[in-house]
Amino acid sequence: MSNTLQIRNVQVEYPVADAKLFKAVEDVSLDIAEGEFVCLVGTSGCGKSTLLNVLAGLLQHTSGSITLGGESLKGQPSNRRAMVFQSAALLPWRRAIDNVSYGLEVQGVDRKVARARAQEMINLVGLSGHEQKFPGQLSGGMQQRVNLARALVTNPDLLLLDEPFAALDAQTRRLMQEELVRIWQERPHTSVLVTHQISEAVFLADKVAVLTRGPARVKEIVEIDLPRPRDPSVFRDPKFRAYEERIWDLVVAEGVAI
Amino acid sequence: MTSAVETVRPEKPGAETGPVSPPAKGIPFYRRTNHRLISVLAVALFLILWEVSGRVGIVSPFFVSSPSGVVTAGIEYFQSGLVWTDMKISGLEFVIGYVLAVVVGIPLGLAMGWYKTLHAALSPFVDFLFSTPRVAFLPLLIVWMGVGIAPKVALVFIMAVLPLLMSVISGVKTVDKTLLSVGKLFGASQLTVFRTIVLPGSVPSIIAGLRVAVGTGLIGMVVGELYASSEGLGYRIVEAGQLFQTDRLFVAAIIVAIAGVLLSGALARLEKRLSAWRS
Ligand SMILES: Nc1ncnc2c1ncn2[C@@H]1O[C@H](COP(=O)(O)OP(=O)(O)OP(=O)(O)O)[C@@H](O)[C@H]1O
Numbered sequence: 001m002s003n004t005l006q007i008r009n010v011q012v013e014y015p016v017a018d019a020k021l022f023k024a025v026e027d028v029s030l031d032i033a034e035g036e037f038v039c040l041v042g043t044s045g046c047g048k049s050t051l052l053n054v055l056a057g058l059l060q061h062t063s064g065s066i067t068l069g070g071e072s073l074k075g076q077p078s079n080r081r082a083m084v085f086q087s088a089a090l091l092p093w094r095r096a097i098d099n100v101s102y103g104l105e106v107q108g109v110d111r112k113v114a115r116a117r118a119q120e121m122i123n124l125v126g127l128s129g130h131e132q133k134f135p136g137q138l139s140g141g142m143q144q145r146v147n148l149a150r151a152l153v154t155n156p157d158l159l160l161l162d163e164p165f166a167a168l169d170a171q172t173r174r175l176m177q178e179e180l181v182r183i184w185q186e187r188p189h190t191s192v193l194v195t196h197q198i199s200e201a202v203f204l205a206d207k208v209a210v211l212t213r214g215p216a217r218v219k220e221i222v223e224i225d226l227p228r229p230r231d232p233s234v235f236r237d238p239k240f241r242a243y244e245e246r247i248w249d250l251v252v253a254e255g256v257a258i
Numbered sequence: 259m260t261s262a263v264e265t266v267r268p269e270k271p272g273a274e275t276g277p278v279s280p281p282a283k284g285i286p287f288y289r290r291t292n293h294r295l296i297s298v299l300a301v302a303l304f305l306i307l308w309e310v311s312g313r314v315g316i317v318s319p320f321f322v323s324s325p326s327g328v329v330t331a332g333i334e335y336f337q338s339g340l341v342w343t344d345m346k347i348s349g350l351e352f353v354i355g356y357v358l359a360v361v362v363g364i365p366l367g368l369a370m371g372w373y374k375t376l377h378a379a380l381s382p383f384v385d386f387l388f389s390t391p392r393v394a395f396l397p398l399l400i401v402w403m404g405v406g407i408a409p410k411v412a413l414v415f416i417m418a419v420l421p422l423l424m425s426v427i428s429g430v431k432t433v434d435k436t437l438l439s440v441g442k443l444f445g446a447s448q449l450t451v452f453r454t455i456v457l458p459g460s461v462p463s464i465i466a467g468l469r470v471a472v473g474t475g476l477i478g479m480v481v482g483e484l485y486a487s488s489e490g491l492g493y494r495i496v497e498a499g500q501l502f503q504t505d506r507l508f509v510a511a512i513i514v515a516i517a518g519v520l521l522s523g524a525l526a527r528l529e530k531r532l533s534a535w536r537s
């Protein structure tokens with residue numbers, strides 16, 4: 001079954017003062033195959049988060065079409081999609097495991113089943129032993145793992161990640177990237193991740209879409225032809241460096257620093 | 259799994275936040291000492307100064323009474339049995355008024371925080387009542403409801419309900435927007451978002467509102483008995499005042515204050531219980 005995500009000529013405008021519209025995304029077209037990992041990079045304010053929110057169904061595009069496996073994604077969010085926010089956005093009054101099972105509960109999954117699946121996810125993201133802690137008792141990296149587990153547990157057809165590791169220190173960030181690669185290779189979800197760190201994009205992605213400065217269009221799609229399964233040794237691969245350089249040049253050519 | 263990021267060592271739930279006394283060397287005494295002890299000492303010092311200033315004639319006990327005078331008057335008040343009837347009537351006014359305020363204030367506040375239309379329709383009235391000196395409604399309430407317990411209950415109610423309303427409304431409105439989109443993202447219905455995110459997120463504000471309402475409700479209770487009454491703690495305060503019996507005035511006022519502190523303390527414990535996650 002092909003669950004290709006087709007983004008066709010998507011345009012997004014925000015209503016601003018005086019009944020005017022501000023165009024945040026000009027014309028984005030992108031095909032993402034089932035189980036493919038795509039990273040979006042581009043200058044700050046070019047419209048990456050906007051595009052991701054549209055894919056999540058939190059925002060409506062003004063023209064163009066988005067289909068997942070042929071079915072239109074316009075309209076309300078649905079359990080086919082899940083999003084990992086930059087701020088972990090955990091419910092502070094729920095324990096780690098209850099945060100993970102939240103999406104399932106909302107979708108009416110039986111409590112026991114939800115718990116069992118949440119526990120499985122907690123184990124997958126390496127948080128066994130911490131499931132009874134409240135978010136306030138977890139470190140930033142651990143919170144982000146819970147955030148990831150909460151999105152993965154619903155087994156979404158489309159996983160969206162908006163700078164998921166931007167708030168972490170460099171060391172934790174690197175560990176989380178390796179963790180994400182491991183998890184994703186274990187369960188390859190169709191994923192779209194926004195990042196400002198080009199090495200992150202190259203390490204994670206099957207292809208990197210470089211956007212123009214806002215309003216966004218796709219400037220170029222760089223296929224990352226690095227072996228899978230990947231592990232941190234690819235960071236030393238000369239091809240890796242070459243991809244980094246190339247994407248960097250594309251982004252910088254857009255002018256504004258990212 | 260690597261656990262390089264597991265650096266946070268959570269506090270044991272219920273572990274007290276009381277100051278752990280560090281080794282004493284080199285730390286000034288006012289840092290070393292237990293804060294509770296300082297509070298007790300401050301009160302004791304105040305009582306001594308109060309007693310002494312009356313005895314040596316700095317101020318006249320006729321105006322400010324004295325701790326020993328208050329204790330004597332308190333014993334009399336209890337022995338006469340009057341205290342029980344006063345506490346019963348005042349307590350009844352307060353409890354009915356306060357419970358009504360809770361029953362109306364929390365649901366209405368939640369609804370006003372959640373539904374913008376309802377907020378737009380009612381907020382002019384709420385803001386007006388909130389900024390008015392509400393005790394001034396007492397004569398009106400007496401005109402409407404007579405001299406029985408009803409106008410006093412009503413005054414407790416309007417004194418208590420407004421701060422509670424304001425607090426609940428702001429609690430709902432200040433729930434983190436990202437959390438709301440988390441609910442929305444998982445396809446939660448409005449009702450589910452409300453139940454699983456807005457409601458638990460508002461608990462701290464609800465309890466804060468309940469605590470403020472205790473104070474304002476007690477003001478309503480006392481003021482409600484200032485006119486057209488013949489019993490109750492508030493009435494006892496006026497009566498003592500008119501007879502220049504400052505000792506008895508203080509006794510009744512202290513009973514009200516103790517009730518306030520106890521209720522507020524109970525709510526503080528409730529809050530601690532409901533927000534164990536805020537460690
Ligand atoms: N709610 C909004 N109303 C009006 N304009 C908005 C709104 N949100 C974003 N914008 C504008 O849309 C453009 C794109 O914003 P967006 O947040 O998508 O950028 P971004 O690529 O994610 O940037 P960054 O990398 O800094 O996160 C910006 O010019 C921004 O000012």
Ligand SMILES: [Mg+2]
Nearest residue numbers: 048049050162
């Ligand atoms: Mg962004």
